[in-house]
Amino acid sequence: MTTLLVASTGGHLAELYDLAPRLGVQDDCVWATFDSPQSRSLLDGHEVVHVPPATTRDAVGALRDLVAARRVLRGGRFRQVISTGASVAMSFFLPAARHGLACHYIESATRTEGPSLTGRLVARVPRTRLYTQYPGWAGGRWRYGGSIFDGYRATRATGPRPLRRIVVALGTHERFGFPRLLDRLVDVLPPEAEVLWQVGSTRIDRMPAGARRQVPYAEMQQAMREADVVVTHAGVGSALAAMRAGRRAIYVPRRRRHGEHVDDHQVEMARELDRRGLVLAREADAVTAEDLAEAATWTVAATGTVTPFRWMDAS
Incomplete structure (x- = not known):
């Protein structure tokens, strides 16, 4: 079964792209992100689903992504969803949880002291597994997974x-x-x-x-x-x-x-x-x-x- 990798463009997409080989899912995955010069260049050769763009704290954009997510997740193709954010993670996790899929949220490396607003919201979604890139604030449901910067x-x-x-x-x-x-x-x-x-x-x-x-x-x-x-x-x-x-x-x-x-x-x-x-x-x-x-x-x-x-x- 295929993994769906979800991220907004910019740093969120760059992080997930770097992390994908360390997750062991890059050989059987589909990407869901916004249509931009970055995503077209970075994901050239990958299967990509373009969804409506949503900017910072953009409720309308998040709702559009929710509609798109319901369409993408129909048919039972995917076994899990992995996201580094931002709001597009919530848009996909809600219908994914209803379909019984496992949801993995990896908090951005920019969040050195605690979860973002998106991180706090997705923590309320059933079946969501939560990861931080900083051991200093791991605890409870938040598990330390490693850092994208460890390899440089x-x-x-x-x-x-x-x-x-x-x-x-x-x-x-x-x-x-x-x-x-x-x-x-x-x-x-x-x-x-x-x-x-x-x-x-x-x-x-x-x-x-x-x-x-x-x-x-x-x-x-x-x-x-x-x-x-x-x-x-x-x-x-x-x-x-x-x-x-x-x-x-x-x-x-x-x-x-x-x-x-x-x-x-x-x-x-x-x-x-x-x-x-x-x-x-x-x-x-x-x-x-x-x-x-x-x-x-x-x-x-x-x-x-x-x-x-x-x-x-x-x-």
């Missing part, structure tokens, strides 16, 4: 690296821009460098030439591999993309008080990855030319020794 290690390279190519990735969230960081980078980045600007909904008076709202996943990965330095907002998908490309990114959290996100989970994420040495965490108004030079002297590589995710197989 940063190493300092020898000597300075010239800054000829730079990638800036500010995310693609429709509701939240990051003008503080874009303003800072326009001042700090060397004018002679070739820069790929992926800015999402961010707009400032001094928009850099060539700024793009979205960049396809494959193109972004290639650009990061060829870059001397990567600067990104503190999203988990951006961190994973930079690490896969071998880059220790300058990692800048959005702040709730500036209207850049609904909460400060990116601050927690930046602290965690900086502690692991996998990023160089900085505040938006504190990025310097020295930070660019420092980040360029590091590489990140997969260790090749990561253990399977500690999850409860429903078979």
